[in-house]
Each structure stands twice: as C-alpha cells, then as structure tokens.
Amino acid sequence: MAGLVVVIDIGKTHSKASLWTRDGQELARTRHSNRQAEANGYPCLDIDGIEAWLRSSLSDFARMGTVSAIIPIAHGAACAVVRGRELVAAPMDYEAKLPAEILDAYRVHRDAFSETGSPAMDRGLNLGAQLHALEARIPDLFAGNAVIVPWPQYWAWRLTGVAVSEVTSLGAHTDLWSPLGKTPSPMAVKRGWAQRLAPLRHAGDVVGTLLPEWSAATGLPAETQVHAGLHDSNAALMAARLHPEIRDRDAAIVSTGTWFVTMRSSGDVQPAFETLGSGGVVNVDVNGSPVPTLIFMGGREVEILCGDGIRIDDPQHDGAITAALRDCVSREAMILPTFVPGTGPFPKASGEWLNQPRNPVEKAATVALYAGLLTDLALNRVGARDTIMIDGRFARSKAFVSVLTCLQTGRPLYAANQDADLAIGALSLVSPTLSVQSALELVEADALNLSAYRGRWLEALGMIVEGAQTCD
Incomplete structure (x- = not known):
C-alpha cells in the first residue's frame, strides 16, 4: 500500500503514533508512556525515550506499506533551543517548579493579557518563563545561530534537520505571541526571543525529507516528507x-x-x-x-x-x-x-x-x-x-x-x-x-x-x- 501518512501525537502523559491512508482509514497505532528526564540540571521531557519508541514504531509501519508523509502534533508549553543539528537546550517539563525569584523576575517583563491572550501561569506553563530560566542557567544559550523550536516542530527538526516554528504552538499561552496582531509579542521582541524564533511555517507545510539516519534505522523511504505540525488542541479543533x-x-x-x-x-x-x-x-x-x-x-x-x-x-x-x-x-x-x-x-x-x-x-x-x-x-x-x-x-x-x-x-x-x-x-x-x-x-x-x-x-x-x- 502506497502514499501512507504517519501522525505522531506527543501528549504530556502518553505519546501515540498512527498509520493512515489519505482517505482517513487508520491501519495501525502504537503508544508510549512518557517519563521525566533531566538535562543540564533541570527536569526535561522524555526526548530519548520518545525517540527510541518512535524509531521502533516507524520501523513497524514501514513494513505495512510505503509511507510518504509524517506530521507531528504535541502539547504546548514546551520548546527546544537548537543550533544547526545540535540540541542546545532540551524541552523543559512545564510541571517542574521554577524558583520563585526566577518567576518574579520574569513576570516584570510580561505583556498584558489584552496583548497576548496569555495569563500568568504557575511553574513553566508560560513558555517565556522557561526561556527566562534557561537563559539564567545556560549563559550562551543563544550564541551563534541558535533558534527556538516549539515542541511539535522539535520532532520535525529531529526527523529532517530543518528548524521551523508555527503559530498554534506559539499562541498556546506562551507570552510570545500577539493573537490579534498575528506577530510576536512586544516582550518577545524586547527580550530578543522573537528574533530567535525558527522561521515561521504553516502547520501543513513540508519542511524537508527524512534524514539518512532515520531512513536507514526505520526502513522508511528517504523521500518521505515531514510536515511542520501543530499544537494538539488545535488538531482537535481541526478535526471537529x-x-x-x-x-x-x-x-x-x-x-x-x-x-x-x-x-x-x-x-x-x-x-x-x-x-x-x-x-x-x-x-x-x-x-x-x-x-x-x-x-x-x-x-x-x-x-x-x-x-x-x-x-x-x-x-x-x-x-x-x-x-x-x-x-x-x-x-x-x-x-x-x-x-x-x-x-x-x-x-x-x-x-x-x-x-x-x-x-x-x-x-x-x-x-x-x-x-x-x-x-x-x-x-x-x-x-x-x-x-x-x-x-x-x-x-x-x-x-x-x-x-x-x-x-x-x-x-x-x-x-x-x-x-x-x-x-x-x-x-x-x-x-x-x-x-x-x-x-x-x-x-x-x-x-x-x-x-x-x-x-x-x-x-x-x-x-x-x-x-x-x-x-x-
């Protein structure tokens, strides 16, 4: 069977991958229970565990037909910082408590809700708070050509080596986006984060094809196209x-x-x-x-x-x-x-x-x-x-x-x-x-x-x- 599509769904508690025909028939599905990990001394998301499970799932799917496209969806309030093919900062777990002094110092910079539609949230639920904490922990976080990649697009980057960002992820209570203006928030511009966002692409855009390492490890065709992907709640809205x-x-x-x-x-x-x-x-x-x-x-x-x-x-x-x-x-x-x-x-x-x-x-x-x-x-x-x-x-x-x-x-x-x-x-x-x-x-x-x-x-x-x- 040819022209199949893989949807990667990275939730907070569980991750799922499913194989589809283009007319909406589901052929297979796998599931992974996410664990908490640690990177640079802070709690981060289960990137290694998810990646190992994903390689196995894609290998299984490759034996069922010819996969021509992959599209990731993932929860909000998470991003990675990457430099070329290098992961500079792994996605922080938004449930990890940030020190009170970090949160207090960050909130001085936040824009009003009327600007961003994003409330001041606890822990790392505002992506801006995570970036503020990461800058304090990693002094050279944005050295060179480092860019911010939202969590769904992290998987597009990991599969293709191409870093992009996308509006449904940037607009999910991040403090980084102005919904009415459809632009990065004033705070994101002042902090220099807007300039560090990976190039903006539409969720359905093809960002690249599989890296040779992924094609070799899974048996998927090298020409398999990977789409930018989107925030999971917005995927639910599209389905509805x-x-x-x-x-x-x-x-x-x-x-x-x-x-x-x-x-x-x-x-x-x-x-x-x-x-x-x-x-x-x-x-x-x-x-x-x-x-x-x-x-x-x-x-x-x-x-x-x-x-x-x-x-x-x-x-x-x-x-x-x-x-x-x-x-x-x-x-x-x-x-x-x-x-x-x-x-x-x-x-x-x-x-x-x-x-x-x-x-x-x-x-x-x-x-x-x-x-x-x-x-x-x-x-x-x-x-x-x-x-x-x-x-x-x-x-x-x-x-x-x-x-x-x-x-x-x-x-x-x-x-x-x-x-x-x-x-x-x-x-x-x-x-x-x-x-x-x-x-x-x-x-x-x-x-x-x-x-x-x-x-x-x-x-x-x-x-x-x-x-x-x-x-x-």
Whole structure:
C-alpha cells in the first residue's frame, strides 16, 4: 500500500503514533508512556525515550506499506533551543517548579493579557518563563545561530534537520505571541526571543525529507516528507470542524485528556479578552485566527480524585456511576477546586470534598459531577452559544457527558466515539480533501435537574475563592 501518512501525537502523559491512508482509514497505532528526564540540571521531557519508541514504531509501519508523509502534533508549553543539528537546550517539563525569584523576575517583563491572550501561569506553563530560566542557567544559550523550536516542530527538526516554528504552538499561552496582531509579542521582541524564533511555517507545510539516519534505522523511504505540525488542541479543533454537525456553526469544542481544553470555534473573539478570567487563554488556529479557550487539568484531577478506585472513564462501571448521580446530588456530595494548584479557573483555591461518599461508585459519580461543573463553567466563559462537541478520553464517560447535558440544557451536545480525533485533524492538513463520516453521537438529555446543585456548588465555591483572596 502506497502514499501512507504517519501522525505522531506527543501528549504530556502518553505519546501515540498512527498509520493512515489519505482517505482517513487508520491501519495501525502504537503508544508510549512518557517519563521525566533531566538535562543540564533541570527536569526535561522524555526526548530519548520518545525517540527510541518512535524509531521502533516507524520501523513497524514501514513494513505495512510505503509511507510518504509524517506530521507531528504535541502539547504546548514546551520548546527546544537548537543550533544547526545540535540540541542546545532540551524541552523543559512545564510541571517542574521554577524558583520563585526566577518567576518574579520574569513576570516584570510580561505583556498584558489584552496583548497576548496569555495569563500568568504557575511553574513553566508560560513558555517565556522557561526561556527566562534557561537563559539564567545556560549563559550562551543563544550564541551563534541558535533558534527556538516549539515542541511539535522539535520532532520535525529531529526527523529532517530543518528548524521551523508555527503559530498554534506559539499562541498556546506562551507570552510570545500577539493573537490579534498575528506577530510576536512586544516582550518577545524586547527580550530578543522573537528574533530567535525558527522561521515561521504553516502547520501543513513540508519542511524537508527524512534524514539518512532515520531512513536507514526505520526502513522508511528517504523521500518521505515531514510536515511542520501543530499544537494538539488545535488538531482537535481541526478535526471537529470536519464534522457536518460542527462545520459552519458557532460551536464549542471540549477536548479532554490530561487537560480539558474548551474552545469556541468561531464568532466574535474580542470580548474573550475581557470575560475569560482565570484559566482563560486566547489560542490561535492554524491560520492564526484567535480562539477563545479555557483550560484546566481535568484529566489529572480525575486521576488524583479517583486514585486507585473506580475511574469515571472505565466503561465497565459506566452504568453504575451514572445511576449513582442522583443519590450524590440529593446528598449534596461535592468537590471544590482545585487539586492541581496554579492551574484552571481557580488557581489559588485548595481542593476540598464536601459530604464525601464512602462507596467507590458514588465517589466516582461525585468526580463526574465535579468534572461536569468545571466544564460547564468553561463553556459559559468562552461564550458557548450553540452546538457542543466533546472529544478525547472522557467523551466515552457516560456519567460525565450525562452531567454536562443536564447543565448545558437547550443545546445539542455530541460526543466523539473514537480516539483518533487529534490524528484526523493533523491528517486533514496532509489530505486537504479529507472528509469524515460523522462519528459523533447526539447525547440525549438526562432527566436529572442540576440547577439547585450547581447553585449550591457555586455558593460554596464563592466562599473558598473569597477565602483564598483574603489570604493572598
């Protein structure tokens, strides 16, 4: 089989590679659990482990047909500094804590949210903070012809030796980009970082062909083309726009995984700079257009809250968890944010259980209610008006989806029933005529009335947020 496409999806927790025909048929998929590594004395991303797994995966794919294209997608808040074929600074792990003095010194330089659509975030979640820390650690960081390469484009560089950058990655709460002006931010220019960005290319552009070392190690053709690639949330947005239920609508997309990313796919974005609040960012799509977005670490919070117990995305317990929702609501079992401090709409609040159930099924149901309430708030903040689509891992959690239909009444809500949405979005850049048969399920509204429960949750939430501000 000829003309196949490989999509590389480097997530924060897991990495995936998938093999596709150009008309959207998935042929194979592999998966890797990412580990934390260290470089130059700081925690970095799993570049060596991912690369070893990728070589093995590409070798497997090479035996299945002729691969003609590769396109990478990856999470945000990561970049490498490279000089020619040399890696000068490995991508920092954004979850690593930066010293308070480094963050304080950096924040003096930041532009206003109205300029960048990028809020001041904890740890290294603003890419500018990472660059500030790296400059302090590596004095000759930008010596010679060194350039900044965002994380998706790192893999394009590693495969081809060609360094580029791309707007969806630069626009993902980096502090380095001005979405409305479609240019590097004033701070990035003043710090000299704008001048160090690798040449800007469109996500679908071919940046080069495979390096001989990769062709020899994997068996892929030397002429295999590698595309620039893009930020993973924007790949999800592209995939959503392929569905007839979403196309040409003022829709909101909720992409779920380690992060829950809620995006408004169209409409007037100017008010977003004033109404998004904490957890809000203004991302950009592949054409550089602003995308009002709210992010929180929903998947990570679910993992923390469920622990070793029943998970809300475990299909084996779907029915029991959904059935337990009503009892949890009547007993006012609740969870208040946040169990991942420094992120989301309430970054300074300390997570708390109210009336915590002992039954593991009811505990999972309360977690589903919590995830639904946070997502409902995110949808309201981005200005969701019409159709809603949920994709990713938690689109298959019937309890979570059921809660959301009860909260977002009067709007059609669709759940994607496949785990390939990011890859499909990336594939559409390589195959512009790609059309998808809808794999969306219209979710029927549940009879559960959550208006009073939501009111009590917001009331309790207001008290803890006020307390956090008082202690600040």
